[in-house]
Amino acid sequence: MRHCSASSRMFAAGCAATVCCSATCLAQAGEVSVWRELPPPVTFMPREVPPVSQANGNPAVWNLAAEFSRGGSNPAGQWAMGYSLNRFGAFTVSPDWGATLPGAFGWFTASVGFQPTVVQAVSATSFPTLGTGVTLPAGAVGLMPDSLGKFAVVRWTCAESGQYAIDALFTGRSTVEVGNSDIAVLRNGLQLFFSTVRDPRQSVLMQTTFDLTPGETMEFRVGKSNDTNANDLKQLDVVIQRLPRLCPGDINGDGIVNIQDLTTLLGSFGQDVIPSEGGDLNGDGTVNINDLSLLISNLGCTV
Ligand SMILES: [Ca+2]
Ligand SMILES: [Ca+2]
Ligand SMILES: [Ca+2]
Secondary structure, three states: OOOOOOHHHHHHHOOOOOOOOOOOOOOOOOOEEEEEEEOOOOOOOOOOOOOOOOOOOOOOEEEOOOOOOOOOOOOEOOEEEEEEOOOOOOOEEOOEEEEEEOOEEEEEEOOOEEEEEEEEOOOOEEOHHHOOOOEEOOOOEEEEOOOOOOEEEEEEEOOOOEEEEEEEEEEEOOOOOOOEEEEEEEEOOEEEEEEEEEOOOOEEEEEEEEEEOOOOEEEEEEEOOOOOOOOOOEEEEEEEEEOOOOOOOOOOOOOEOOHHHHHHHHHOOOOEOOOOOOOOOOOOOEOOHHHHHHHHHOOOOEO
């Protein structure tokens, strides 16, 4: 399926509007902002977002490859590596670490087998047993399903309420067209996004933005699809960024909505102004009761 001709424009604009153009773009329609296939070679470029205060101690950016646990703990931080019995099956954390593919270590569940596995290439790695030309760049994370229908899964769990920008890129790593893989993204166990990545070197990008609360999960899944289980390893890049909290009404930009902002607004009340300047909080070019209501509803808000 090749759709989304307008998506690159929306990607550039960081638009929250919907480009949901696949029959398999299920559930929560309107929340997948971008879904598109990209021609190779692809460099993963997560959206740029304004910096977030880290005063609360939590990072504002989560990067799967950068935070991947190599034999440490699993879950590690907010990331967990594991598997599911099928595309919609419950997620199980994989407790074991070892050489799950020739030349690569990963997380697996010994009672199930070496696959499904979630691996990271310490150095550039090739997998001759997976079919011609399957490679993984140094530092990249790869998801390898098993041959029976189980999915390799990476889960991220929200720890702090906020708005999050979620960027995920699935990339086929074979140079030959032998097989394909099903990929899916689930939010709280419900499928949000589904596609099939077909080699050679096809990439599928998903970008979305959510308000999330602690305990909510995003899962990234790779399954073998309906073929002979060849070349099913897919590289997965994920970056999740917490967006700055907004305080409409902080006219003087000191990080809090208070009496000073109210005074400024009232000073131009009833006047036409340059849109979005001064007390015009809703950007319609005039300062009136709508702006006042917005400010009052945010009194005390701090960034
Ligand atoms: Ca396959
Ligand atoms: Ca202020
Ligand atoms: Ca206004």
